[in-house]
Amino acid sequence: MxxxxxxxxxxxxxxxxxxxxxxxxxxxxxxxxxxxxxxxxxxxxxxxxxxxxxxxxxxxxxxxxxxxxxxxxxxxxxxxxxxxxxxxxxxxxxxxxxxxxxxxxxxxxxxxxxxxxxxxxxxxxxxxxxxxxxxxSTRLLFYNKTLFKQAGLSAPTTWKQLAADAEALKAQGVKYPYALPLGPEEAQAETMQWLLSGGGGYTDTVGTYGIDSAQNVDTFTWLKDDLVDKGLTGPVAPGKLNRAAAFAAFASGDVGMLNGHPSLMKIAAKKGVKYGMVPMPGVDGATKNSMGxxxxxxxxxxxxxxxxxxxxxxxxxxxxxxxxxxxxxxxxxxxxxxxxxxxxxxxxxxxxxxxxxxxxSELPPVDKTSWAAVSAAVKKRIGQAVAANGSPAATLAQLQSTASMAESAE
Incomplete structure (x- = not known):
């Protein structure tokens, strides 16, 4: 009809x-x-x-x-x-x-x-x-088994190992050692997965927005300093890389690691990519809470x-x-x-x-009417946090301000 x-x-x-x-x-x-x-x-x-x-x-x-x-x-x-x-x-x-x-x-x-x-x-x-x-759905870290084998690597369980694996993949000429899609398509999901892996999240334990918490600032500072600034996230700036493009690059064999949901299995298998899946690495070990x-x-x-x-x-x-x-x-x-x-x-x-x-798993704060506005702001701005001249603390503070205003309007 x-x-x-x-x-x-x-x-x-x-x-x-x-x-x-x-x-x-x-x-x-x-x-x-x-x-x-x-x-x-x-x-x-x-x-x-x-x-x-x-x-x-x-x-x-x-x-x-x-x-x-x-x-x-x-x-x-x-x-x-x-x-x-x-x-x-x-x-x-x-x-x-x-x-x-x-x-x-x-x-x-x-x-x-x-x-x-x-x-x-x-x-x-x-x-x-x-x-x-x-x-x-939930998310896992996908990795290209062929590229990992060629570089003599095993799947990472900590951020430090993830960064070291990315360095080794870069040395092997891998285009996107770790694909970080912070573009407007689904940046709010990639962001949440990383915030959780750093022990933070969009909200605190009582459900109040805490986007600029110390843990969250530490997480994005690490991403900027240890992955993006070292050229380990590929030729496209994270703020311009969308999830669909990252998934397509993984299926083409150009990505070493990225966060993915179940549909990526079918996309990769169709192109003959051999992949493994592990829980998202955290600061000291596997992340306690995956994103749901x-x-x-x-x-x-x-x-x-x-x-x-x-x-x-x-x-x-x-x-x-x-x-x-x-x-x-x-x-x-x-x-x-x-x-x-x-x-x-x-x-x-x-x-x-x-x-x-x-x-x-932990879900985004979908019970809040403010979440739609906050999610849209994250999609638009979070890429700036890891840009060459970006400030993780300043970007997260801006997003927290947006969240606080949106919540007060509920």
């Missing part, structure tokens, strides 16, 4: 046929990388199965690219035509405006209790869960279909459907039961290292 058709359809009352018939509308993101595995196919199959068992309910799913989906949902909500459900990147703004059902309003106790605890917590605002995790990422399902109160939405979502979060989705798109399941199945299944062995990181 076209965007215009969608808008027109959403203008209706959402009820079709007899008084007992209900049409639920879901807007979802596309996780596929081609027409062959678009998320529309996943949802069409799931909906067909659901509707056959629930004759009074129709479910219409419209899938948009990640480039468009958050904006499309915002436009619908702003026009007073919210869908019943949205599966997108952030929920906090809508929760803050009291537009969403809570998970308690919708899900069975067994479904709600099955969410991985740190994902369920990340979906809460003031102790009430509005964001239901839909897909999850989650995308969210939410349900809008506008159309008043709590009962029907709840039953449909209970089906969406059944083991079979969670596993089918996770396996199709190389993502981690958001439920404990599906995670247990995947951790012992031979077909999921490639994902197990990421799965092992999930219980110790």
């Amino acid at each position: 076209s965007a215009l058709g969608m808008t027109a359809a959403l203008g209706g009352c959402g009820v079709t046929g007899g008084s007992g018939d209900v049409t639920l509308r879901l807007v979802a993101a596309d996780y596929g990388d081609s027409g062959a595995n678009t998320s529309q196919k996943y949802w069409d199959k799931l909906v067909k199965e659901y509707e056959s068992a629930h004759p009074g309910v129709k479910v219409e799913v419209t899938v948009y690219s990640w480039t468009d989906v958050d904006r499309k949902v915002k436009e619908m909500v702003d026009a007073g035509k919210a869908p019943d459900m949205a599966q997108i990147g952030a929920y906090a703004d809508y929760a803050a405006k009291d537009l969403l059902y809570s998970a308690d309003d919708l899900l069975s106790i067994s479904t709600q209790a099955d969410f991985a605890s740190q994902l369920a917590t990340a979906g809460q605002v003031k102790g009430i869960q509005y964001g239901m995790p839909f897909a999850a 990422v989650a995308d969210w399902m939410m349900a809008f109160k506008k159309n008043g279909h709590a009962e029907q939405v709840g039953k449909f979502l209970d089906f969406v979060y059944s083991d079979k459907n969670v596993l089918d989705f996770s396996r199709e798109y190389d993502l981690l399941p958001v439920t404990n039961s599906a995670s247990q199945t995947m951790s012992s299944a031979e077909q999921d062995a490639d994902l197990k290292p990421f799965l092992d990181e999930l219980p110790q």
Whole structure:
């Protein structure tokens, strides 16, 4: 259905046929990388199965690219035509405006209790869960086994070893000894992984922004002095290097090491790159907390279909459907039961290292409505911290100021 058709359809009352018939509308993101595995196919199959068992309910799913989906949902909500459900990147703004059902309003106790605890917590605002995790991922340090073997190296476990490995790779003529994508595409993720590895993060233990903490300044000072200034991050300035370009360079054999999520396995394997994966090195050993990422399902109160939405979502979060989705798109399941199945299944062995990181992972402060503005500021500015004439302390102080202002406006 076209965007215009969608808008027109959403203008209706959402009820079709007899008084007992209900049409639920879901807007979802596309996780596929081609027409062959678009998320529309996943949802069409799931909906067909659901509707056959629930004759009074129709479910219409419209899938948009990640480039468009958050904006499309915002436009619908702003026009007073919210869908019943949205599966997108952030929920906090809508929760803050009291537009969403809570998970308690919708899900069975067994479904709600099955969410991985740190994902369920990340979906809460003031102790009430509005964001239901839909897909999850963690990050590991990928390294090129061929390049490491040629240089006589083993995978690093500390920053010092990472820098020494990068020096050795540079001496072998490797283009990007360590690829540091701090460009605007996804700098907030690379930044968070490094902040965590230095014992810091975006927020302190009570959830207050602490971007310019001593640990964070130390982390970016080390990155600038020991990696970037020594020419160990490649020919493109980190602030201009995007994640997609870094992944492509790894798949071309031009990168020694970089942080990656599960999809990089497939990208590298297609090009015949032999890779290894280890937890992100920290100051004195492997990082205690990896970075976790989650995308969210939410349900809008506008159309008043709590009962029907709840039953449909209970089906969406059944083991079979969670596993089918996770396996199709190389993502981690958001439920404990599906995670247990995947951790012992031979077909999921490639994902197990990421799965092992999930219980110790830390998510960005997605419960804050200010996070969108802070994330955008990090994407725009963090590259300056490691630039030739940059100051890590000054850049992090600017970002902290942005965060404090954004938080005070909440």
